[in-house]
Amino acid sequence: MSTTVGSPRGVVKVESREVTRAEVEDFLYREAQLLDEWRLDEWLTLIEPGGRLEVPTTDWAGWDATTAGYFVADDYELIQARVKRLKSRKAHAENPHSRTHRMISNVLLLEAGAETVWISANFLIHRYRDGGAYTYVGRYEHVLKVDPDGLRFRLRRAVPVMESMDPGARLSFIL
Amino acid sequence: MAQQTPVRPLGAAGAMIDEDWEALRFRVHRSAYRDPEVFRTEVDRIWNHTWLYLGHETEIPKAGDFKTRTLGGRPLIFCRDADGQVRAFFNACTHRGTVLCRHSEGNTKFFQCFYHAWAFSNSGELAALPGDDAYPDDPAFRASMALRQVPRLQIHEGFVFVAFDPDVPDLLTHLGPAAHYMSLTAKIGEHGMTTLPGVQLYSVKGNWKLAVENAMDGYHFAPTHNTFVGYLRETGFAVTDDDQYAYDLGGGHGLLVLTGHNGRIGMVWEPRFGDEEKARTVTKRRELEARLGPELAAEVADASRILFVFPNLLLFDLEALTIRQLEPVAADRTDVRAWQFVEVGEPESVRALRIKTMVSFVGPGGLATPDDIEAYEAVQRGITATADAVDPAHDWSDMSRGMANEKQGNQGRSIDEGAMRSFWRRWAEVVGAGTSVAGDPPAGTPAAGPTSGGAGR
Ligand code: FES
Ligand SMILES: [Fe+2]
Numbered sequence: 052m053s054t055t056v057g058s059p060r061g062v063v064k065v066e067s068r069e070v071t072r073a074e075v076e077d078f079l080y081r082e083a084q085l086l087d088e089w090r091l092d093e094w095l096t097l098i099e100p101g102g103r104l105e106v107p108t109t110d111w112a113g114w115d116a117t118t119a120g121y122f123v124a125d126d127y128e129l130i131q132a133r134v135k136r137l138k139s140r141k142a143h144a145e146n147p148h149s150r151t152h153r154m155i156s157n158v159l160l161l162e163a164g165a166e167t168v169w170i171s172a173n174f175l176i177h178r179y180r181d182g183g184a185y186t187y188v189g190r191y192e193h194v195l196k197v198d199p200d201g202l203r204f205r206l207r208r209a210v211p212v213m214e215s216m217d218p219g220a221r222l223s224f225i226l
Numbered sequence: 227m228a229q230q231t232p233v234r235p236l237g238a239a240g241a242m243i244d245e246d247w248e249a250l251r252f253r254v255h256r257s258a259y260r261d262p263e264v265f266r267t268e269v270d271r272i273w274n275h276t277w278l279y280l281g282h283e284t285e286i287p288k289a290g291d292f293k294t295r296t297l298g299g300r301p302l303i304f305c306r307d308a309d310g311q312v313r314a315f316f317n318a319c320t321h322r323g324t325v326l327c328r329h330s331e332g333n334t335k336f337f338q339c340f341y342h343a344w345a346f347s348n349s350g351e352l353a354a355l356p357g358d359d360a361y362p363d364d365p366a367f368r369a370s371m372a373l374r375q376v377p378r379l380q381i382h383e384g385f386v387f388v389a390f391d392p393d394v395p396d397l398l399t400h401l402g403p404a405a406h407y408m409s410l411t412a413k414i415g416e417h418g419m420t421t422l423p424g425v426q427l428y429s430v431k432g433n434w435k436l437a438v439e440n441a442m443d444g445y446h447f448a449p450t451h452n453t454f455v456g457y458l459r460e461t462g463f464a465v466t467d468d469d470q471y472a473y474d475l476g477g478g479h480g481l482l483v484l485t486g487h488n489g490r491i492g493m494v495w496e497p498r499f500g501d502e503e504k505a506r507t508v509t510k511r512r513e514l515e516a517r518l519g520p521e522l523a524a525e526v527a528d529a530s531r532i533l534f535v536f537p538n539l540l541l542f543d544l545e546a547l548t549i550r551q552l553e554p555v556a557a558d559r560t561d562v563r564a565w566q567f568v569e570v571g572e573p574e575s576v577r578a579l580r581i582k583t584m585v586s587f588v589g590p591g592g593l594a595t596p597d598d599i600e601a602y603e604a605v606q607r608g609i610t611a612t613a614d615a616v617d618p619a620h621d622w623s624d625m626s627r628g629m630a631n632e633k634q635g636n637q638g639r640s641i642d643e644g645a646m647r648s649f650w651r652r653w654a655e656v657v658g659a660g661t662s663v664a665g666d667p668p669a670g671t672p673a674a675g676p677t678s679g680g681a682g683r
Contacts, residue, residue, distance in 0.1 A: 106591050107424065108424045108425055108426055108427065109427055110330070110331075110423065110424065110425050110427070111424065112423070114423055114424055116578070116581055116582065117574055117577055117578035117581065118422070118574075118577065118581075119422050119423045119424030119566075119581070120422050120423070120424030120425060120426060120564075120565065120566040120581065120585065120589075121424055121581065121585050121591075122426060122585065122589055122590060122591030123585065123591040123592075124581055124582045124585050124586075125582075125586070126582065129582070129586050129593075132457045132460075132586075132593065133593060135453075135457075136453040136454070136456075136457065136593055139452075139453050139456075141452035141453050141456075142453050142597070143450060143597045143600045143601070144596035144597045144599065144600040145596075181603075181607065183431075214330075214427070215427035215428060215429060215561075216427065216428035216429060216590050217429055218429040218430065218431045218559050219429075219430075219431045219603065220428070220429070220590075221428065221590035221591075221595075221596045221599050222590045222591035222596070223590070223591075223596035223597075223599075223600070226591075
């Protein structure tokens with residue numbers, strides 16, 4: 052069963068289970084809270100083993116991470132390494148941690164697969180560090196694995212819409 | 227003892243480089259990173275009068291392809307004209323100066339100015355001039371209104387350089403021994419090399435010279451990249467500082483040759499690359515030997531390299547290859563552009579491994595570069611502490627590590643600061659910054675680069 056990209060719905064069916072926009076929103080809000088509070092171990096449980104974390108570059112025109120340069124192209128092992136790194140006091144770029152404040156909106160259910168749902172959402176992240184304020188604006192394009200009792204990331208892709216990473220606006224935290 | 231050689235002192239700051247071979251001391255005055263006046267002098271004396279890296283030919287493969295890009299603060303159009311020739315124009319309409327092309331990339335036969343609709347062909351001729359009856363009926367008028375080409379453009383192994391001064395020496399003269407190391411990277415692919423789309427564009431709150439220093443500084447690797455070194459160790463690869471050297475290639479160009487640093491896709495295998503890649507490394511090495519001969523193959527394959535081409539190009543020939551370009555924006559801000567440089571025609575699985583591996587290290591989202599950025603942004607913030615300090619002796623940065631070794635004429639190590647010293651010497655020469663030298667510098671100048679079969683294996 053699949054809907055068509057471009058005609059998003061408030062509810063889709065994945066196997067015998069219904070996924071609603073409210074459920075996806077709750078999932079994304081919960082994730083934002085874990086990231087803003089730097090609860091990275093809990094955050095990691097939201098990623099399906101074998102899942103991917105991607106941030107394409109700002110000139111992105113739909114290329115996948117096997118054919119074009121990216122900012123982040125982590126397989127599951129690298130996601131784990133990233134979390135381990137960010138928890139270390141020796142991750143200098145995030146010691147002390149950035150303060151982040153995430154807003155998520157415009158959540159759309161795009162298409163249902165056999166066991167997944169593709170969703171998109173807009174994000175606005177304010178980050179503060181060293182007296183600087185940075186704004187990251189973009190769109191999430193996620194593939195979520197639909198479990199009987201919840202959702203997990205199969206692909207977590209944050210697409211920045213800025214023209215470039217502004218001065219100081221590196222991606223040392225999870226976008 | 228002190229043979230003071232003050233070259234034109236810059237402003238009131240006096241000497242900016244303090245080199246003392248008795249005390250084995252090399253210091254750079256911190257205003258060099260801070261002072262807007264120094265920055266303006268750099269843009270004038272370096273960016274306006276030296277070869278600059280513009281981009282790679284493979285970014286504009288087809289006739290009509292173009293990219294817009296800023297170099298030394300000047301907006302440019304980097305394009306391939308209808309005849310396939312690579313060109314660089316100032317991106318400003320000859321009529322009244324409007325930025326002519328406001329797209330970052332594309333393909334076009336004509337660049338048309340939106341203001342009064344003048345149109346220029348992609349080889350620069352003025353092709354359309356609305357209401358031309360009000361202009362002199364004279365071909366010379368049209369010719370005089372052709373798009374302004376950058377005075378010099380030369381290409382080495384696909385790397386396109388431009389100069390805003392027509393009187394610069396030939397590109398190969400400027401590159402000197404650095405040309406050879408650029409050629410080594412170009413020889414990796416059996417079917418050539420290409421840049422990939424997906425350009426990392428980012429900006430750093432730091433002086434451009436801090437980015438150069440960071441790239442030429444092996445000393446910071448272990449402490450700054452502690453978490454990355456830990457990750458490598460966990461994947462079964464131990465990093466070592468042994469047998470890693472720094473070379474002064476002259477002209478401000480520098481080279482680090484690294485063996486224990488990291489593996490290289492297709493060249494030096496390490497466990498995190500997986501078994502498929504292990505077999506390919508063996509095959510690839512055979513291919514290189516057959517094509518290039520054993521000596522050149524060894525040079526290409528066996529060592530990692532970080533090459534700095536004065537003033538704005540860095541080639542990171544590490545796990546994979548990254549081209550990085552520096553664009554100074556202000557004394558305390560640098561724009562960076564970085565491309566993945568890959569073998570043409572390599573299998574998709576290798577391409578994916580290459581991209582994954584490289585971006586796990588480099589770029590603002592990697593596991594290592596953010597710590598570099600943190601380091602030089604922190605320098606930029608820290609050095610304001612001693613500006614106009616009560617004791618002026620505090621306002622200097624120290625780069626004397628390894629000077630005793632250098633004085634003995636030994637090959638500099640990558641974990642010393644010799645590559646930075648040679649960069650700063652050239653910098654001072656070009657910008658006309660004051661230098662004070664005391665004591666006797668080492669007599670023999672070290673070799674311009676690792677000789678075949680020499681250090682670095
Ligand atoms: S400024 Fe370009 S046509 Fe007038
Ligand atoms: Fe580094």
